[in-house]
Amino acid sequence: DSKTMEKIVALCKSRGFVFPGSEIYGGLANSWDYGPLGVELKNNVKRAWWKKFVQENPYNVGLDSAILMNPEVWVASGHVATFNDPLIDCKACKMRHRADKLVEAYNAGQGIDNVNVEAMDGEALVAYIREKQIPCPGCGKSDFTDIRKFNLMFKTHQGVTEDTANEVYLRPETAQGIFVNFPAIARTTRRKLPFGVCQIGKSFRNEITPGNFIFRIREFEQMELEFFCKPDTDLEWFSYWRSYCHQWLKDLGVREENLRLRDHEKEELSFYSKATTDFEYKFPFGWGELWGVADRTNYDLRQHQEHSGQDLTYFDQEKNERYIPYVIEPSLGADRMTLAFLVEAYDEEIVDVEKNDSRVVMHFHPALAPFKAAVLPLSKKLGEKAQEIQRELSKYYMVDYDDTGSIGKRYRREDEIGTPYCITVDFQTVGDEKTPADHCVTVRDRDTMEQVRLPIDKLKAYLDEKLAY
Numbered sequence: 001d002s003k004t005m006e007k008i009v010a011l012c013k014s015r016g017f018v019f020p021g022s023e024i025y026g027g028l029a030n031s032w033d034y035g036p037l038g039v040e041l042k043n044n045v046k047r048a049w050w051k052k053f054v055q056e057n058p059y060n061v062g063l064d065s066a067i068l069m070n071p072e073v074w075v076a077s078g079h080v081a082t083f084n085d086p087l088i089d090c091k092a093c094k095m096r097h098r099a100d101k102l103v104e105a106y107n108a109g110q111g112i113d114n115v116n117v118e119a120m121d122g123e124a125l126v127a128y129i130r131e132k133q134i135p136c137p138g139c140g141k142s143d144f145t146d147i148r149k150f151n152l153m154f155k156t157h158q159g160v161t162e163d164t165a166n167e168v169y170l171r172p173e174t175a176q177g178i179f180v181n182f183p184a185i186a187r188t189t190r191r192k193l194p195f196g197v198c199q200i201g202k203s204f205r206n207e208i209t210p211g212n213f214i215f216r217i218r219e220f221e222q223m224e225l226e227f228f229c230k231p232d233t234d235l236e237w238f239s240y241w242r243s244y245c246h247q248w249l250k251d252l253g254v255r256e257e258n259l260r261l262r263d264h265e266k267e268e269l270s271f272y273s274k275a276t277t278d279f280e281y282k283f284p285f286g287w288g289e290l291w292g293v294a295d296r297t298n299y300d301l302r303q304h305q306e307h308s309g310q311d312l313t314y315f316d317q318e319k320n321e322r323y324i325p326y327v328i329e330p331s332l333g334a335d336r337m338t339l340a341f342l343v344e345a346y347d348e349e350i351v352d353v354e355k356n357d358s359r360v361v362m363h364f365h366p367a368l369a370p371f372k373a374a375v376l377p378l379s380k381k382l383g384e385k386a387q388e389i390q391r392e393l394s395k396y397y398m399v400d401y402d403d404t405g406s407i408g409k410r411y412r413r414e415d416e417i418g419t420p421y422c423i424t425v426d427f428q429t430v431g432d433e434k435t436p437a438d439h440c441v442t443v444r445d446r447d448t449m450e451q452v453r454l455p456i457d458k459l460k461a462y463l464d465e466k467l468a469y
């Protein structure tokens with residue numbers, strides 16, 4: 001519900017996961033900055049993806065291509081012609097609407113289900129709105145301007161003069177950087193089909209209706225794989241990647257009840273796609289697309305071959321023939337995924353009913369947690385030993401250090417940011433004149449709150465086992 005979302009946004013701000021962008025200047029609409037904890041979380045999301053999709057997968061390699069590309073790329077990809085939202089303004093109250101959404105909402109309200117809105121172009125939409133006298137949700141009047149096509153791509157200029165010849169776009173997806181590098185990657189890696197290319201990077205879309213925190217933003221990161229395979233093997237590979245992605249989510253703790261794999265019906269498929277599945281996540285504001293997995297046939301490479309005039313075929317030595325490979329594309333947003341992990345992890349727990357004691361805890365998978373452990377000396381006097389432990393563990397992962405406030409408060413602060421293990425250094429650890437040092441620390445588990453006493457020299461091995469991913 002909306003309360004949960006508000007709480008998560010508030011926690012993100014107060015603990016340094018995500019801040020509103022340019023805040024001291026009054027902000028910039030729908031821009032967000034990842035704070036010290038947020039950057040760790042998002043980096044871990046990207047790392048977990050890279051590990052399973054590049055490092056551990058036998059088929060894939062990585063790429064980091066440029067954000068600015070030759071503008072012809074976007075003509076070939078279809079983004080110049082079709083990456084548009086049809087906008088209209090209400091003449092009476094000046095409210096701006098997406099014409100297709102207006103028609104959809106009207107039809108839903110009237111129970112009209114035999115009109116395919118996706119197939120209507122701008123003129124058809126306006127004609128329909130006028131014929132049905134669809135009212136403006138703002139003022140109730142039905143008097144609209146003509147349609148204005150609004151391209152979602154951000155435009156800028158390369159070089160010193162701001163004329164159209166120097167126009168370039170900020171990429172609206174990372175995929176095209178992979179397609180244009182297909183021949184170079186095939187050649188340099190000497191890979192045979194099938195193989196895939198993974199890329200993580202910023203994409204930009206001038207969204208008309210951004211919102212829901214970091215769910216829909218104008219500057220976001222994508223984690224995309226373009227998997228090239230032989231024609232007629234595409235549906236097999238589609239199903240391989242569909243389950244691979246599903247498994248990745250499950251392994252990182254996404255619960256089945258919050259996940260829905262929606263296969264597109266024939267009518268819903270893009271004209272070039274043979275199969276598409278949207279992975280949807282149950283956000284507090286409703287189900288939203290997380291991951292799009294699509295069989296794109298050989299459409300993209302065919303388009304680039306045509307527009308660039310270069311040969312993008314692959315020579316199959318076994319079959320002794322040339323063909324344009326087919327492509328499976330799983331495309332995931334890093335910010336949207338990070339939001340889903342935040343939602344999934346968030347929990348308010350009652351610790352002790354009688355004492356009316358509760359805690360907020362983020363149950364992040366250890367691979368995603370910003371800090372893997374926190375070192376907490378029971379007294380500032382134990383700082384030397386505690387810092388030594390923190391310094392040693394910090395060689396391997398992020399380790400927090402906190403020596404202020406009661407130990408109970410410190411546990412709660414670590415719970416709230418999802419630190420899986422708290423390591424307490426006490427007087428027994430170092431000993432004094434009367435008692436010899438036991439060289440042990442107490443390790444507390446975030447989820448069970450159970451504690452174990454461990455020799456310091458066993459700590460690293462203990463944590464390694466618990467944190468393995």
Ligand code: ATP
Nearest residue numbers: 207215216217218220289290291292331332333336
């Ligand atoms: P939507 O229908 O939500 O606009 P889309 O179908 O346009 O998404 P794709 O073009 O398939 O999305 O992009 C692939 C993935 O990139 C999406 O599943 C999503 O995770 C992410 N993504 C797309 N647009 C945005 C955005 N504006 N903000 C954050 N993430 C985005």
